[in-house]
Amino acid sequence: MVNDNNSAGINSIIRRLFECNALKFGQFKLKSGIESPVYIDLRIIISQPDLMIDLCQQYVPLMKQCRFDQICGVPYTALTMATYLSAQFHYPMLMRRKEMKQHGTKQTLEGVFQQGNRVLIIEDLISSGSSILETALALRQAGLIVTDAIVFIDREQGGIQNLRHPDIDIKVHSCISFSELINYLKNEGHITDEKSTEVLKWINSNHCAIPVALHNQLSLITRPSSWKSYEDRARLCQNPLGKRLFELMKSKQSNLCVSADLTNCESILKLADLAGPHIVMLKTHVDIIDDFSMDFARRLRDLARNHNFILFEDRKFADIGFTVQKQYTGGLFRLSEWTDLINAHILPGPAIIDALRQEAVASSLKDGQARGCLLISHLSSEGNLVPADYAQEAYKMAIKNPDFIVGFISQTKVSADPAFIHMTPGVKIGNEKGDQLGQQYTTPEDAVQNKGADLIIVGRGIISKLNSSREEFETNIILYKKRGYDAYINLCQ
Numbered sequence: 001m002v003n004d005n006n007s008a009g010i011n012s013i014i015r016r017l018f019e020c021n022a023l024k025f026g027q028f029k030l031k032s033g034i035e036s037p038v039y040i041d042l043r044i045i046i047s048q049p050d051l052m053i054d055l056c057q058q059y060v061p062l063m064k065q066c067r068f069d070q071i072c073g074v075p076y077t078a079l080t081m082a083t084y085l086s087a088q089f090h091y092p093m094l095m096r097r098k099e100m101k102q103h104g105t106k107q108t109l110e111g112v113f114q115q116g117n118r119v120l121i122i123e124d125l126i127s128s129g130s131s132i133l134e135t136a137l138a139l140r141q142a143g144l145i146v147t148d149a150i151v152f153i154d155r156e157q158g159g160i161q162n163l164r165h166p167d168i169d170i171k172v173h174s175c176i177s178f179s180e181l182i183n184y185l186k187n188e189g190h191i192t193d194e195k196s197t198e199v200l201k202w203i204n205s206n207h208c209a210i211p212v213a214l215h216n217q218l219s220l221i222t223r224p225s226s227w228k229s230y231e232d233r234a235r236l237c238q239n240p241l242g243k244r245l246f247e248l249m250k251s252k253q254s255n256l257c258v259s260a261d262l263t264n265c266e267s268i269l270k271l272a273d274l275a276g277p278h279i280v281m282l283k284t285h286v287d288i289i290d291d292f293s294m295d296f297a298r299r300l301r302d303l304a305r306n307h308n309f310i311l312f313e314d315r316k317f318a319d320i321g322f323t324v325q326k327q328y329t330g331g332l333f334r335l336s337e338w339t340d341l342i343n344a345h346i347l348p349g350p351a352i353i354d355a356l357r358q359e360a361v362a363s364s365l366k367d368g369q370a371r372g373c374l375l376i377s378h379l380s381s382e383g384n385l386v387p388a389d390y391a392q393e394a395y396k397m398a399i400k401n402p403d404f405i406v407g408f409i410s411q412t413k414v415s416a417d418p419a420f421i422h423m424t425p426g427v428k429i430g431n432e433k434g435d436q437l438g439q440q441y442t443t444p445e446d447a448v449q450n451k452g453a454d455l456i457i458v459g460r461g462i463i464s465k466l467n468s469s470r471e472e473f474e475t476n477i478i479l480y481k482k483r484g485y486d487a488y489i490n491l492c493q
């Protein structure tokens with residue numbers, strides 16, 4: 001139950017929303033295609049004027065916390081709410097058209113405004129934050145300032161965190177959270193304990209991301225529109241390894257990284273030689289190799305030089321600075337001597353980056369080869385516990401260290417900054433949705449066009465053909481290379 005002074009008011013609104021079927025429980029197919037056990041439809045409140053007024057009144061205390069000159073409702077549900085708030089409290093309103101007008105002024109914003117005016121966005125509820133972002137983009141493109149939005153319900157699916165991303169930077173205030181709403185309905189006996197547990201569990205495991213195409217539009221405001229090509233991105237990259245990677249992707253017409261998850265040196269060397277012409281990167285997990293030796297590392301390095309690809313050890317460092325330095329330079333593997341790229345979790349805090357950078361710089365001074373690091377922003381495995389704001393925190397650390405951080409191991413776009421590369425594992429051609437141990441697969445097209453991958457990481461989809469004929473191996477790897485690269489070309493057009 002909501003416990004503030006306003007709780008009686010908001011609880012009565014929730015009860016009335018439930019009674020008029022604006023809060024539905026069952027099985028519903030959402031716009032994204034996924035099945036949800038709950039559906040919230042606030043559109044119907046236009047038919048309940050008293051409920052509409054009471055619900056809009058809930059926005060007023062939150063509006064008093066925001067600085068703005070005008071308000072703008074997200075079409076269509078919140079248009080009526082914004083209209084009520086504007087008329088009742090004398091806030092000038094703007095209206096954004098969803099479709100561009102085909103005649104007359106062809107404008108997408110209706111109402112009077114001046115560039116530099118501050119606009120508060122009014123929305124009914126937030127899941128991913130995409131609808132608010134679409135409206136904010138239209139307002140910002142017209143020179144208006146958007147810093148805040150108010151919603152009635154936060155569905156707690158990551159939208160508030162998505163919009164706190166530094167590329168977007170919108171603070172969303174909500175009248176009630178989804179779990180408060182569900183707890184109230186359960187405590188009042190409107191839904192059973194089981195239903196409440198089921199929907200809360202579903203919400204917790206169904207966080208939504210901002211679609212890549214929409215995130216990319218941020219570049220219309222903050223970046224030159226040609227940022228997408230690999231050549232342009234190579235030019236913008238401060239990190240020499242990132243620059244080399246973008247150049248390689250352009251010259252080899254490939255955005256493919258093969259994950260050499262094999263357990264003996266000879267098979268990895270065979271893979272590197274066969275895959276070399278088609279890949280820009282080979283990823284290892286050295287701790288799964290039974291017969292690792294530094295001689296193997298040198299031979300792998302030679303193949304990487306001959307075929308011109310980058311060596312990435314997927315070590316996922318996650319310890320204090322003192323320890324990761326030793327893990328990177330020492331032990332059996334002496335990774336800093338022969339790998340170009342490593343990756344790290346941000347969990348231990350920023351010192352992990354400083355520690356790895358110190359050793360990378362020392363190794364680069366010895367052999368003249370650029371080194372870099374990726375930050376892990378997401379994991380591909382089902383039910384992983386990476387929190388919703390992890391990617392945003394990774395981004396904040398990356399922008400402080402662009403000389404060393406090349407980009408992210410991601411499942412969705414972390415940054416609109418063209419200098420950062422997004423690398424996505426869990427890619428496989430075919431109908432397999434995953435393996436028996438939690439891996440989740442997507443296609444090269446989905447990874448590049450919907451998940452924001454600049455580079456796809458493929459393991460079993462390629463290594464499973466290592467013992468087939470050479471022709472079969474090549475046909476398969478060329479298919480991955482072509483589908484990954486074509487997806488990028490399509491995105492750029």
Ligand SMILES: O=c1ccn([C@@H]2O[C@H](COP(=O)(O)O)[C@@H](O)[C@H]2O)c(=O)[nH]1
Pocket residue numbers: 259261285314378379380381409425426427428439457458459460461
């Ligand atoms: O979130 C992550 C991070 C890393 N990986 C690694 O990528 C490959 C994927 O191999 P497949 O055979 O294509 O499933 C593997 O080395 C993982 O350790 C990941 O899958 N997900």
